[in-house]
Every structure is written in C-alpha cells, then in structure tokens.
Amino acid sequence: MANKKTEELLHYCGVLVKEKxxxxxxxxxxxxxxxxxxxxxxxxVGAQTEGDINRYGFAQTPVDQMLALHRELYLRRPDNSAIxxxxxxxxxxxxxxxxxxxxxxxxxxxxxxxSAKVASSYAxxxxxxxIGKNDAxxxxxxxxxxxxxxxxxxxxxxxxxxxxxxxxxxxxxxxxAVKIPYHEALLMRFVYKKKYSKADxxxxxEELNQ
Numbered sequence: 001m002a003n004k005k006t007e008e009l010l011h012y013c014g015v016l017v018k019e020k021x022x023x024x025x026x027x028x029x030x031x032x033x034x035x036x037x038x039x040x041x042x043x044x045v046g047a048q049t050e051g052d053i054n055r056y057g058f059a060q061t062p063v064d065q066m067l068a069l070h071r072e073l074y075l076r077r078p079d080n081s082a083i084x085x086x087x088x089x090x091x092x093x094x095x096x097x098x099x100x101x102x103x104x105x106x107x108x109x110x111x112x113x114x115s116a117k118v119a120s121s122y123a124x125x126x127x128x129x130x131i132g133k134n135d136a137x138x139x140x141x142x143x144x145x146x147x148x149x150x151x152x153x154x155x156x157x158x159x160x161x162x163x164x165x166x167x168x169x170x171x172x173x174x175x176x177a178v179k180i181p182y183h184e185a186l187l188m189r190f191v192y193k194k195k196y197s198k199a200d201x202x203x204x205x206e207e208l209n210q
Contacts, residue, residue: 005030005037006053012151013039016086017046021162023087023143029070030151031081034058036074041066045086065122072124073131073147080135080147082154085122087143090165094118095138101165102179108164110192111157112136114185116164119145136161 009028016022022045029038035057039048041064058075062068070083094101101116103109108116118138119130127145131137136146136157144161148154171177180188 003037005032006050008151009037009039009053010048010050012084012155013045013048015155016084016158019159021086021088021158022046023092025066026086026143027066027070027084028151029067029074029083031074036070038067038070069122069124069127069145072128073145076128077147080149080154082148082151084146084151084154084158085143086146086158088158088162088165090169091138091144091162092142093169094165095140095142095144098140101138101161101168102177103164103185104167104171104177104179105160105164106180106188107160109180109185109188111160111189112164113189114180114182116161 009030012028024044025041026045027039027041028045029036032055035055037053037055039045040052043052056062056067056071058071061071066085069085073083074080095118098118100118103112103114113134116134116136116138117130118140119127120140122139122142127137127139131145131147135148136144138144144158146154146157146161148157168177
C-alpha cells in the first residue's frame with residue numbers, strides 16, 4: 001500500500017500532466033526526515049506508478065543529477081519540504097534566452113518575488129547560487145526549479161511562474177511588458193510569505209506528515 005507521500009507525488013504527477021507542464025526528465029520529490037521520496041527522472045511523469053517512487057537518504061548523493069539537485073536543495077533549504085523540476089513551455093522559452101523573468105503579474109510577485117533568475121545548468125551548485133532564498137528559478141536551456149513548504153506550494157510556484165512567463169512574452173509581442181516595481185514586489189512577497197500563506201501551508205505540511 002502506498003504511503004501518504006507517495007500518493008501525494010502521484011497526485012501532482014497527474015496534475016502537472018493535465019496542465020501540460022512536464023517533459024522527459026522531470027522530477028517531483030517530498031522531504032521525509034533525513035531523506036526524500038522522489039519520482040523516477042528516467043520515466044515520464046505521466047507514466048509514474050507507485051513502484052517508480054523511491055526513498056533516498058540524504059547520507060548519500062544519488063547518481064542521477066536531478067535527484068542529486070533535489071537532495072542538495074533540501075540540505076541547503078531546511079524551510080522547504082517539496083521540490084518540482086519541470087518543463088513548462090513558456091518558461092522553457094524564457095530560459096533559452098538566459099535572461100531573468102521579471103514579475104508583471106501580482107501573483108508572481110507574491111509567490112515568486114520581483115523576478116526569477118536563470119541558473120546556468122542543473123548542477124546543484126549552479127541552481128543553489130541562483131535560487132538563493134527564493135522559491136523558484138529558471139535553468140538555461142532547461143525549465144523550472146520550484147520549491148515549497150508543501151507540494152501544493154511548489155506546484156503553485158511552478159504554475160504561477162508559467163503564467164508570468166506567458167504574460168511577459170505576450171506583452172512583449174504587443175509592445176512591451178510593464179514590470180511591477182522592485183520594492184512593491186518585495187512587499188507583496190513579504191506579506192504573502194509571512195501572513196496569507198503561513199497558516200495554510202503549516203496545516204498542509206502537518207497533514208502530510210501524519
């Protein structure tokens with residue numbers, strides 16, 4: 001019988017497929033004490049089954065680069081309990097340009113911050129340097145890395161980043177995107193993180209750990 005974390009991963013695999021936000025090599029994981037449960041990066045997200053999800057202890061570094069990235073992010077970011085690495089189409093288009101994606105929508109400013117920067121590769125040191133204390137970043141010639149206190153928050157971050165990339169690209173085509181002022185975006189992010197989402201994410205995390 002699948003445990004709650006395995007069921008949660010399979011649920012979000014299905015959600016991401018329905019939203020058309022995944023491609024080959026994508027991976028989802030959930031922290032589990034001194035390790036993590038993770039999907040199999042060698043298998044399409046939509047084809048994952050209970051048998052494809054394994055637990056990896058943090059004591060050893062997985063051979064697979066994507067799993068190694070997830071491990072290192074958990075070690076460096078103890079505030080987060082879920083990670084999604086995926087290929088959302090508009091984010092992929094932005095990542096190819098190698099330029100940070102600035103927030104032009106309120107929800108991106110709230111959930112992601114003033115901008116999403118671009119890591120040079122999926123190597124753990126490259127992603128960790130760029131993502132910092134933020135909850136998402138892009139990867140050049142790749143896709144999205146989104147972290148969260150719960151799978152729901154990581155999924156929301158990935159979804160909102162794709163929405164922001166779509167809005168930015170469409171606005172640019174029509175003559176230019178108007179970004180949210182930096183300090184205004186920081187304030188929106190602070191209010192979201194410290195007030196509106198805290199109790200909700202804490203409750204979801206406690207439910208997952210039961």
